[in-house]
Amino acid sequence: MPAPHRTSLHLADVSIADEFWFPRRETVRTRTIPHQEARLREGGQFEALLLKPRSHDGDDRERFPIFWESDVAKWIEAASYVLASGEHPELDAAVDKAIELLAGAQQEDGYLNNYFTAVKPGKRFTDLRDAHELYCAGHLIEAGVAHYEATGKTTLLGIVRRYADLIGREFGPGGACEGGYDGHQEIELALVKLHRATGERRYLDLALLLTENRGRTPFYFDAEAERRGDTGYFGGHMSPGGVFVRSSSRDREYNQSHAPVREQTEAVGHAVRAMYQYSAMADLALELGDQGLREACERLWDDLVATKLYITGGIGADPSIEGFGEPYDLPDHTGYAETCAAIGLVFWAHRMMALTGEAKYIDVLERALYNGVLSGASADGTKYFYGNPLASDGTVERSDWFDCACCPPNLARLLTSLEQYVYVADADGLYVNLYVTGTARLAHAGQRVTVAQESDYPWDGRITLSITEAEAPLPMTLRLRLPEWADGATVSVNGAPADHRTEHGYAVLDRTWTRGDRVELTLPMAPALVRADPRVLAAHGKVAIQRGPIVHCVEEIDNAAPVPRLLIARGGELRTEHVDGRDAVIAEGLVDGPAADGLYSDKPPAAEPTAIRTVPYYAWANRGKGTMAVWIRETP
């Protein structure tokens, strides 16, 4: 029995017109997307689609990586969202051109991955574990759906349907890959989107099949590796502790194939793979009313949020696997926190809210979005972090591009489709999940309704929602998310305290609305010192500063000394200043004296009073290199 459907509004039905997101989205449109197009051109991603098979091996094409279709696909997807919200003929033409390249690279039977067509012919679908074929297919499908929904054109949608149908045959009963699944999850959530866009049940069934095949014994990837004849000196891998790992249990956790997905209990392995898998599980749980998948999602969520989530919403602390470390293993300097993983957490959190109707998921979504996601790009939108550490020794800076360029277009596609995260509708009415100035149009009980939202969020906690369009008095439930950090929030309607209840983290307003009704929500936004569970060793004896949804950090450029030498005074005053379009918090503190001579010394440093100035974490690394930290030592 399917759960009551909560869905995002269509992109075209939401406008974003605030001072926080609007300029950022314009930057993505005018700078990031063209910059990325140029990089894909220079990098050879487009050109690689023109390669034809050759009869001999060994030339330079060996160097073309295997997942370039995904870079192209994510760029098309981001561009499509831009096309959804306005006329951009040049961009439209550039997207069409890229789609032509993909069309040219598609094989008779629907196959579309030019590495295995041109570089390694005959090897398709023989290395599902590592070769990223279904991952690329998933991104192509997401791009095809986005392009279709934005433009109405079926050029790319037709391509990806043919490819998805081939995959359905290969992975279906009697197919060459029967029992198989992808080594980098992505296609599952894409197939759900394809199902929703086309109404074809078979894509949903394929998503479920791939999801349920995962982690079953005997392990598909083992049999597949044997068929490939993989061997090595060590017959396993040597872990840093000098221990042979002969069974591949850790390798299986890496791609979450260690157990059937319904039985998984802890967030483990590569974080992006995990997020995409969990997102698909939540989608399937919603579409199919599948209680087992829902419970697995809830268990995995609780584990992640209780033990493996950075205060920035970053996840995946361990760079060696781009993934989860042990519980509470959240180092700051060496923490990975890949931009793509935080984006994946936004995807999953959004789906969990749609599945459950609970605001706690959006609290985490917001934490990630305003902090660990947004830090992934520079203020000008053309430089990127792959990992988002919570501290820097002064050597960390954003890069122009990456050879493995997954993060920049992922960020672009998230920001250009931000509309879908602001509101969720169900049969009762509207959930307001994010506070973003703009409008939402929806049909409710057969009427067209428009809700306008206005605020200076995230800098100011006063939010106004107005019913600007309603044909007749309309009974409708309006749910306003009360963020976890907002103790003492107040709600009024038309100037009087509102009669409301709190449910699942939302202030719930059940009433009959007429045009001109105004709701005022006030969220207290005093800056606060936040401490971590002492098992988070990197934060031990330290505090972070948070104001509203914004996690702050301390950069050397604003302060009297390199950041590791600063201490915040416990109980000292915290002031907020708003300059350069963003908050700074000023805290009372101390600065340690300069270094003693030599690597080790028995001279104690002296400490002097100082004022410590912060900057939002997302905004760091925009003013040259220098030390930075989120967690700052606190005077005991």
Add this chain to the structure above:
Amino acid sequence: MPAPHRTSLHLADVSIADEFWFPRRETVRTRTIPHQEARLREGGQFEALLLKPRSHDGDDRERFPIFWESDVAKWIEAASYVLASGEHPELDAAVDKAIELLAGAQQEDGYLNNYFTAVKPGKRFTDLRDAHELYCAGHLIEAGVAHYEATGKTTLLGIVRRYADLIGREFGPGGACEGGYDGHQEIELALVKLHRATGERRYLDLALLLTENRGRTPFYFDAEAERRGDTGYFGGHMSPGGVFVRSSSRDREYNQSHAPVREQTEAVGHAVRAMYQYSAMADLALELGDQGLREACERLWDDLVATKLYITGGIGADPSIEGFGEPYDLPDHTGYAETCAAIGLVFWAHRMMALTGEAKYIDVLERALYNGVLSGASADGTKYFYGNPLASDGTVERSDWFDCACCPPNLARLLTSLEQYVYVADADGLYVNLYVTGTARLAHAGQRVTVAQESDYPWDGRITLSITEAEAPLPMTLRLRLPEWADGATVSVNGAPADHRTEHGYAVLDRTWTRGDRVELTLPMAPALVRADPRVLAAHGKVAIQRGPIVHCVEEIDNAAPVPRLLIARGGELRTEHVDGRDAVIAEGLVDGPAADGLYSDKPPAAEPTAIRTVPYYAWANRGKGTMAVWIRETP
């Protein structure tokens, strides 16, 4: 023009009879060596030597690792040092049996590596970079020399000479491996030992050839990889930052083949490989009077000691390469500090002192020996650390054994040959490098001399040296090392303040000695708080406690709370207690209150006064699991 030769005394001419080392060496003899023999038997290392080539591939033998000869060799070497100092017929017989296995596995032409004889016939010397053949050969040679010097038997010496001669032909002009060198340095220092034991110049020449081939362009390992047909999807490796490393410059640094050894300036790459290479460079510099090699060694040393040395003498902070990180990158919890690397540092430091006559090298040797080396084994000698982190979250414990079992026998062979590190002799007289109760016999100016040393070192700084044998009044220079931490040391001879100069870190006593002369050296040993350069982030705002050569740590079992919750009071009193055969330092401090609820919280913890109790770092992890740290937060 060779430098003046400084040499260790022969093992049989030094006795060790103190309360610190003697019982530890007995533990190695009675427990560690038999335990390791059993493990090699169970692990299959002995059995693997019986394997014969088969005509087909693909059976379980694929799983025999490639470096098992080195495990057997190190065990023989350690056992041989035991045989050097007493009659042990059972051990003697066990060693003979192992040598018989090696003899049986040696091929007609002298080749001896059963992985390439039995498992991968036809592939010998085709993967010098990764296959550890010359590494194993080096350990076999060291074992052969040790066995010969201990027992006078030439059984193993003959085997390794035949193998070394084969290697000389293969790597010599026109040989199949001309221009090649090993991917894991070890054979170079072994060949110097073989030269010294046999007097054959060709082994020294081969050591020099292999050393000088290293890092020359075109890179041998590249050509070799091409001959093997190594390819991969990525044509390079993907670094955690998502950047393709296409050139193998980082891979070359891993095994120190990035530049000719004379041009190397920074300690980089795999730490054990580095130590063995630098040790051979120092040996060759001494044997050949090679100023270029000496200067390279001094540069590499300065870099290591100024920026990459743990306070415990551990080195190689980065687990992902078992090697050096960036300067000042010395994390505590995640730091690697492999036991073998600290042992390698002892080897190198000893050779640097012999090369230069400077005590600063022995200061580092002592730091490693009493701390980061000794921590590698449990008090009972049967459990081992591979890595020696400076902090534990409570999950770290020693292991019974390792599949890659390099460290346990390495530690055994160091401790059973500790005699060679106590004294160094030259034409002028004797250097006393370590303070260890026992005797040294030497020939000086044609006379036999015996010097007896007595102390409770490392717990007590009062050391007595007596001339217990001297045929006639004897002019001789006695040099006593003044450790870097011993400010205000005093020296007296026969009860009166001694007329001495300080040179290269030694108190130099030039006089005519007669039997019964007594030298008294007093080293101040107050416990001290040590701080690190602030660029060492893991130590920032923290202190370590050191007393004499012993670096202390704080274990949860001795204290009121998990170690991360403790703070040492700056300026507080430090008391020393000697119990259970070792020091404990007691410091005044604070303990933070218990954890707030949840991963992140805005409640501040409360702090209470407490006494903080230490244990020597080498002795940690002998009383169950619990948190531990060397670097403890300090009140500002």
